[in-house]
Amino acid sequence: MTGVTGDLLIRSVRPWPNSPGEPAVDVLCEDGLVAATGAGLDAPPGVPSVDGGGGVLLPSFVDAHAHLDSTRLGLPFRPHSAGTGLAELIENDRRNWRSAERGVAERATYALGRTIAAGATVVRSHAQVDVDSGLAKLEGVLAAREAHAGRAAVEVVAFPQCGILREKGTADLLEAALGAGADLVGGLDPAGYDRDPVRHLDVVFGLAEKHQRGVDVHLHDDGSLGAFQVELICERVAALDMRGKVTVSHAFALSGVDADRQRELVDLLAEHDVAVTTVAPGAREPLPLRQLRWAGVRLGLGQDGMRDYWSPYGNGDMLDRAWQLAYRNGFRQDALVEMCVDIATRGGAAVVGRPHGLTEGSPADLVVVPGDTVTAAVMDRAPRTLVVHAGRVVAAGGELV
Numbered sequence: 465m466t467g468v469t470g471d472l473l474i475r476s477v478r479p480w481p482n483s484p485g486e487p488a489v490d491v492l493c494e495d496g497l498v499a500a501t502g503a504g505l506d507a508p509p510g511v512p513s514v515d516g517g518g519g520v521l522l523p524s525f526v527d528a529h530a531h532l533d534s535t536r537l538g539l540p541f542r543p544h545s546a547g548t549g550l551a552e553l554i555e556n557d558r559r560n561w562r563s564a565e566r567g568v569a570e571r572a573t574y575a576l577g578r579t580i581a582a583g584a585t586v587v588r589s590h591a592q593v594d595v596d597s598g599l600a601k602l603e604g605v606l607a608a609r610e611a612h613a614g615r616a617a618v619e620v621v622a623f624p625q626c627g628i629l630r631e632k633g634t635a636d637l638l639e640a641a642l643g644a645g646a647d648l649v650g651g652l653d654p655a656g657y658d659r660d661p662v663r664h665l666d667v668v669f670g671l672a673e674k675h676q677r678g679v680d681v682h683l684h685d686d687g688s689l690g691a692f693q694v695e696l697i698c699e700r701v702a703a704l705d706m707r708g709k710v711t712v713s714h715a716f717a718l719s720g721v722d723a724d725r726q727r728e729l730v731d732l733l734a735e736h737d738v739a740v741t742t743v744a745p746g747a748r749e750p751l752p753l754r755q756l757r758w759a760g761v762r763l764g765l766g767q768d769g770m771r772d773y774w775s776p777y778g779n780g781d782m783l784d785r786a787w788q789l790a791y792r793n794g795f796r797q798d799a800l801v802e803m804c805v806d807i808a809t810r811g812g813a814a815v816v817g818r819p820h821g822l823t824e825g826s827p828a829d830l831v832v833v834p835g836d837t838v839t840a841a842v843m844d845r846a847p848r849t850l851v852v853h854a855g856r857v858v859a860a861g862g863e864l865v
Contacts, residue, residue, distance in 0.1 A: 468614070469496025469828075470856035473507040477516035477832055479822050481802070484836045488518045493828035496854040500824065514857055516832040519849045520841050522805065523820045524829040525584035525782035526812025529713050529741040529766025531623075532572035532589040532608055533601035536771045537780055539565050544776055550657060550684060554626055557773040558596055568604025573611045575770055576618070578780030581864050583831035585616045585853040588680070588766070588816050590623035590650055593641045595631045606645045615858040619816055621680045622646035627658040628667050635667045642675045651681035655693055662696070669700045672709075680711040680741075686748075690717025694729050698736040707737040711815055713766075715740045718756075719749035726752060734759040739815040743768040744789040746777075753793060753803065764812030765789055765804075782808050783833065787842050798839045805838055828855040 476488040479501060490505040491498060507513045534557060536542065546556035564571060572589075579587060591605040602622060609618040622641035628634045628651070638649055649671045654664035672679045681697060683690055694717055701710050718729055718740075730752065733740060739762035742751050756763050767785050770778030786808040790801045813820030819827060832849040835841030847862030857865055 469854045471495065471508070471511045472828065472852065472855050472857065473505060473511055473513040474516050474521070474830070474832070474850065474852070475513055476518050477521040478518065479521045480838055482520060482837065488516070491521065491830075493852070493855040496828050498822060498824055498826045498828050501822075514850060514860075517834065517849050519832040519834045520838055521822065522831050522833060522838070523809040523813070523822060523826070524586065524831045524851065524853070525582070525786075525808050526586040526764060526816065526820070527579055527584045527766050527782055528588050528764030528812035528815045529743055529768060530579070530587055530589040531769045531772065532575050532587075532605050533568050533591045534561065534769050534772040534774065535571050535575040535778075536564065536773075537571070537575045537578055537778075539571070541771075541776070546773065550653070553774050558626070560773045561597070561601075568601050569607035572604050572608035575780055576608045576612050576616065577864055579767070579782070580612060580615045580851065581848070581859040581862055582781040582783060583833070583848045583851050583859075584782045585829045585851065585858070586813060586816060586818060586820070587616055588619040588621065590621040590680070591641075591646065592625040593622050593634070593637045594624065594626040595633050595637065596626070598637065599641055599644055602641050602644060602646060614856070615853055615864065617818070619647045620645065621648040621650040623650035623682070624652055627652060628664050629658045629660055635671075638667070639671055639675075642671060642677060648678040648680050649675075651679070653683060653685050654681070654696070655689055656685035661693055665696060665700055669704060669706075672706070673704055678709040678711070679706070680713055682713045684714055684716055686716040686720035688721065690715075691721055691725060691729055693717070694732065698732050698738060701736045701738055708817070711739040711741060713741045714743070714745075715751060716748055718751050726755070730755050730759045730761060733761045737762070739764065741766050741812075741815060742789070744785060744792045746792065750793045753807065757803070762811065762814040763807055764815035765808040766812070781845070783842065783845050783848075787845060790842065798837065801839045801842055805842060829853050
């Protein structure tokens with residue numbers, strides 16, 4: 465497939481927001497953009513039409529935090545073998561990744577295909593770069609991006625999962641990764657894991673400034689230690705004029721401090737336009753979703769690893785992850801469930817800096833989900849009727865086309 469845009473008429477869908485029993489309409493896409501919405505639209509000559517079956521039409525899902533290089537989706541299940549704690553999880557991955565039945569590129573390509581078939585057409589994936597694997601994992605994720613170039617837009621983060629300062633040569637590998645095709649430079653717990661937040665961030669932001677790239681830092685450190693690092697990151701953003709170009713992934717510190725300190729951190733992130741991504745983890749307190757959105761912080765959702773050496777969870781389905789986000793927050797009202805869907809669609813697009821929506825002129829990156837309402841679709845999670853990228857159907861009925 466190529467990355468060209470397309471023209472398409474989607475018949476019988478109910479654009480979000482919608483109410484039960486609301487009449488279906490048609491949506492015309494031209495040159496990869498939403499061009500018109502209305503009842504009984506005619507397809508221009510030569511433009512194909514597809515049936516949405518009366519399903520709910522959403523902007524496509526955005527996986528704003530994936531690890532395509534580590535997935536074992538589609539492979540035989542392996543019992544979880546890691547001990548407790550971040551360091552043991554990292555080392556367990558190192559002990560096992562080479563013994564996978566398939567190489568990184570094949571595994572990443574399969575997982576990305578599953579993600580697209582489930583309705584995500586925008587993905588930001590981290591790819592581990594370290595002295596053990598070199599650029600092998602990055603190259604595998606880049607190969608997956610190329611394999612699905614006509615189906616999804618994929619950003620790749622050069623991710624130092626084993627730290628930057630612990631092993632000599634990692635900083636050089638990060639720079640090499642940026643030259644090899646990575647779009648952003650990553651970081652990992654500058655204080656808690658690398659034990660020198662200033663030097664760690666010197667490397668990350670130094671590379672970002674030199675190569676004019678964005679930054680996405682994993683921040684598992686919680687409490688006052690994590691809060692301190694949020695402040696350090698925002699100081700770098702201000703000093704280098706990088707508003708809108710930096711993301712803090714996980715940001716567990718936001719849910720591990722008292723209400724006053726939390727408010728200070730949320731306001732700081734908003735002031736410096738630093739985005740946040742969450743994966744709706746099961747073992748941590750949920751992030752303050754409403755407070756972040758009220759403050760104007762760009763907030764996205766991701767799958768993290770998918771059945772890998774870190775965790776047996778994950779299936780490639782962002783609608784499933786939106787359900788998990790709602791469930792972990794105890795949401796029952798439709799408006800709150802729909803907020804989780806918004807985080808999984810428009811929110812993630814804002815994190816990666818892409819326009820996204822259903823209005824005329826928006827990119828025709830769309831997904832049709834069976835269901836009377838968005839909340840019903842989240843609860844049922846039926847196979848997606850249609851997935852559209854740049855005005856072209858790329859999946860139907862849960863399968864790639």
